[in-house]
Amino acid sequence: MxxxxxxxxxxxxxxxxxxxxxxxxxxxxxxxxxxxxxxxxxxxxxxxxxxxxxxxxxxxxxxxxxxxxxxxxxxxxxxxxxxxxxxxxxxxxxxxxxxxxxxKTPTTASVLWSTDKTYMRKMFRAYDKSITPKFTIVSNTKKETIKKIKDKVGFPLIMKPAGLASSLLVTVCYHKEELVNNLRTAFSKIRKIYTDNSRDTVPKILVEQMMEGEMYSVDAYVNSLGKIYFCPFVHFTSGRSMGFDDFFCYKRNTPTTLKKESIKAGELVAEKAIHALGLRSSTAHVELIKTDDGWKIIELGPRIGGFRVEMYQLSYNIDHSLNDILIRMGKKPIISKKINGYTCALKFYAKKEGRLISLKGINKIQTLKSFKDIKKYKKVGEQCKFAMHGGKGVCDVVLFNKKRPELLADIRRAEKMVEIKTKRGK
Structure with missing residues (x-):
């Protein structure tokens, strides 16, 4: 045999x-x-x-x-x-x-529901509407569509293309004129992306209420019976909160300062989201926001989250890659909650779009005591775009230190060291 x-x-x-x-x-x-x-x-x-x-x-x-x-x-x-x-x-x-x-695999339906934002929101709302913000789905910029958005969602709001990667073309709108312009731009870009990738589906955009609060994420392993094993939470800092006119995750930190009761409440909402999509035999990456009204779901993916392999390994000695395989083999994942130290992943974008003419501080960052890894995605002469326009970061930096104050000091130093200059035009 x-x-x-x-x-x-x-x-x-x-x-x-x-x-x-x-x-x-x-x-x-x-x-x-x-x-x-x-x-x-x-x-x-x-x-x-x-x-x-x-x-x-x-x-x-x-x-x-x-x-x-x-x-x-x-x-x-x-x-x-x-x-x-x-x-x-x-x-x-x-x-x-x-x-x-x-x-042992997830169903094809659950993979679809957890990768298409429109299906995802509908499934969340059907399961428990308290875990998701108000939303609507649109496919054009007609007057009646704009009115529907104003009546059903209101301002401020966030636009998200239904079937694209998390930060791609995500835009915040505060008033009607901004909404109309951003919708037209987004539909034009989505059609081009769909054409380039031979996708024949009708472009759709998820428009949802903008929620105020602190953003977090957590990865979890779901076995074939729906039992969930949670990894530690990670705190998000958005590019917008750092002064960028863009919507992307600028900084990720773990461990967080959340109390046990708050973590339990967040895990309960994440569990509802996972079960709402019927996800099984998979790793789940869940993004949440902690609002005054409790935890809400931003979105969920049937996969390992960004930087999670490095962050969980450094801070907790969790082999995330192995656990992703073990859960699909029908075995229990190996999760340690013992804290080895503090990890931060930084994603640097240019403050202005254009051709990259200078990138400084990369070598200097590598002299920091907390330095662990750096990845460069742009070379001088290449174009830099915002995430909302389909661009990728200029570089990523991972820092780790056993002492939180020393990590925070090195984060500050790294932010001061990196200098990205761009020039308009090609």
Missing amino acids: KKKNIILFINVASAGSVSSLKKYSRKIGQKFRVAVIRDNKNKNGQKQAGDLGVDILFACNLDNPLEIEKELLPYRKEFLAVTCRGEANMNIFSKVIPHVPYL
Whole structure:
């Protein structure tokens, strides 16, 4: 009888996930094989498994169910688990799920509900309307549509494209003129994105009440029966609160200063959101806001949150990548709540859009005692855009210190060191 020891990854198997799996393999004395399935239209789709650091590579037309079945069927009895990292890969995950029917996976419906903001809000409201803000969904900028928004949601409000990544084209509107202009701009950009990605769906925008309060997020593991294992909370600082005319997560910190009772209340609301979407056999990334009226859900994703692998490892010695696999294998995740220290992840954007002409402080940051990692996404000469216009950050910095005051001091130093200059035009 063939051994069930293949862990199937969607599109890519990160080096961290493969490393965690190898450590676990040595610990329990069981060998695992790593497989990746990706579209053969992908520019790297024709690479060999060894080039990608995996044991098996499946490459086929993922828009053709028969091709997926043909690729996976010979290995069906050898698959142990399937996992997916990254919001951009969830559409592929949905196509693969029907072809691994005997593995522990979320349903294709729950993946859709948790990646499309309109479905998500509707499901939240049907389950418990107290956990979600007032909202409406629009597909045009007609007068009756604007009136519906004013009557149903009111100002200030937030616009979010239904099926795009979390910060992409997210905009705050304080009055009617701003709403009309931003809607027109957003629909124009969404249509272009959809055309570029061969998506034939009608662009829709979620318009919801803007909530006031402190923002947090928490990752959790949901087993096949809906039991939830929560990781520690992470505090968000938005770019808007730091003076950017943009809506993105500028700073993430853990541990937080939340009291136990408040954490329990937040977990209860997060649990309702997870169950509202019927999510199972998955990691869940839940974003929340703590308002005067209690905890509310911003959104939820069927995936690991940004920076969570590094942050949970540094502050709690939690192997988030491994736990994401374990929960899909039907095993209990390993979660430590012991605090090793304090972690901060900073995402730097340019204050003004334009061509990057200068990026200073990158080398200096690496001399800080709290420094752990830095990733650069822009080179001098490249264009910098705000998140709401589809842009990505210039660089990310991860800091860690066993002492909170020393971390806070280094955060301040890092913020002063980084200097990003742009110039209008190409």
